[in-house]
Amino acid sequence: MLDLSRIKLFEDTPRKPNELHISTLCYCPRKEFFSYFFKPAIQVLRDDVLAGKYIHRIIQDQLEQMGYKVEVEVSLDLKDNFKLVGRIDAANPDHIVEIKTVRELYSPVLIQWILQVNTYMHITGIKKAILLIVERQTGEIHQREIEYDSNKAEEVLNLAEEVIKAIKMKDFSHLPKCQDNRCKYCSFEMFCRKA
Ligand code: SF4
Numbered sequence: 005m006l007d008l009s010r011i012k013l014f015e016d017t018p019r020k021p022n023e024l025h026i027s028t029l030c031y032c033p034r035k036e037f038f039s040y041f042f043k044p045a046i047q048v049l050r051d052d053v054l055a056g057k058y059i060h061r062i063i064q065d066q067l068e069q070m071g072y073k074v075e076v077e078v079s080l081d082l083k084d085n086f087k088l089v090g091r092i093d094a095a096n097p098d099h100i101v102e103i104k105t106v107r108e109l110y111s112p113v114l115i116q117w118i119l120q121v122n123t124y125m126h127i128t129g130i131k132k133a134i135l136l137i138v139e140r141q142t143g144e145i146h147q148r149e150i151e152y153d154s155n156k157a158e159e160v161l162n163l164a165e166e167v168i169k170a171i172k173m174k175d176f177s178h179l180p181k182c183q184d185n186r187c188k189y190c191s192f193e194m195f196c197r198k199a
Pocket of ligand 1: 033180197
């Protein structure tokens with residue numbers, strides 16, 4: 005008989021304890037909850053994800069040559085010894101830059117992007133963000149300027165508190181679900197749909 009206890013779809017996360025990741029939290033608080041404890045045993049990088057990483061590197065190299073700092077680490081202390089951590093794609097004293105790659109250039113600016121850049125602006129005190137939206141197929145780039153909105157940053161801080169509560173109780177059922185395209189590619193969907 006096959007010993008099923010030796011087959012694992014998920015492993016313990018390699019993450020540092022008490023850290024919440026801004027990008028995942030803004031993407032989906034439930035996903036941040038699951039990622040805090042687990043990671044998929046094998047991570048298969050889809051072609052579009054690989055292309056996205058490659059495009060990031062190309063643009064970041066060029067921004068660095070233009071005087072931007074890249075991969076800028078930020079963190080913010082939260083309650084119960086937790087902290088929010090993240091890495092901004094690029095920044096100078098006037099604005100931050102976040103690179104997003106998309107299938108079609110004229111798709112809408114996503115709420116998770118707005119939340120993410122507002123959190124970075126809140127932490128750094130820089131009041132302007134530029135979203136560089138790149139169409140993966142063509143390399144065409146569109147830029148959108150976003151002014152700091154403290155309400156959006158506040159929304160993320162409230163979500164972080166909810167996720168901390170969920171982590172401490174090991175119960176994600178009260179966290180909001182996305183119920184949109186994000187769930188389609190989420191590794192945790194099989195757990196998430198149960199509550
Ligand atoms: S399935 Fe959807 S709601 Fe659940 S964790 Fe994933 S993205 Fe979030």
